[in-house]
Amino acid sequence: MSHAAAQGDGTVTSHEKIFTGERRAQLEALFAKYPTRQACLLPALWMVQEARGWISEPAMAEVGEVLGVTPAFVRGVVTFYTMYHTHPVGRHFIQVCTTSPCGLCGAEETMQAILRESGCGELGATSPDGRFTAIEVECLGACGFATPILVDDDFIEGVTPERVPGILAAYK
Numbered sequence: 001m002s003h004a005a006a007q008g009d010g011t012v013t014s015h016e017k018i019f020t021g022e023r024r025a026q027l028e029a030l031f032a033k034y035p036t037r038q039a040c041l042l043p044a045l046w047m048v049q050e051a052r053g054w055i056s057e058p059a060m061a062e063v064g065e066v067l068g069v070t071p072a073f074v075r076g077v078v079t080f081y082t083m084y085h086t087h088p089v090g091r092h093f094i095q096v097c098t099t100s101p102c103g104l105c106g107a108e109e110t111m112q113a114i115l116r117e118s119g120c121g122e123l124g125a126t127s128p129d130g131r132f133t134a135i136e137v138e139c140l141g142a143c144g145f146a147t148p149i150l151v152d153d154d155f156i157e158g159v160t161p162e163r164v165p166g167i168l169a170a171y172k
Ligand code: FES
Pocket: 097, 098, 099, 100, 101, 102, 138, 139, 140, 141, 142, 143, 144, 148
């Protein structure tokens, strides 16, 4: 079942319900394991992202409705974490640490090599072939191994501009 929903900018989009059928049953099973429905927010958001690839405003509203919290609360959580996408992204999502310690060790050059070699061109953009989206993030907790990057769930340390083509080639 779908219904029209107004985005924050006033645009009306069609939203196909996410938590129906088997996915709803999976969510109900999660409710049994957590003290409150609200506590299921992070896994519920993962379910949305796995189903749709990103989390739209109507999807945030649906999550809020199902969990009994406001869409604004859901949005606050979604926008706090860089692993949740608020717009469509490429098949592979690249996160690059550019915080000062890594910056001093060449993170900016690595970032530029990633943007160039992936075809993304600029931060947050998706390559024309739909393979990659790249963003910069704060400290990834591997400051001694600059530059660390995350490609999807793969944590890769010591990335230099020279290594970028070989690393990206592994992601089709
Ligand atoms: S500053 Fe880059 S991993 Fe900590």
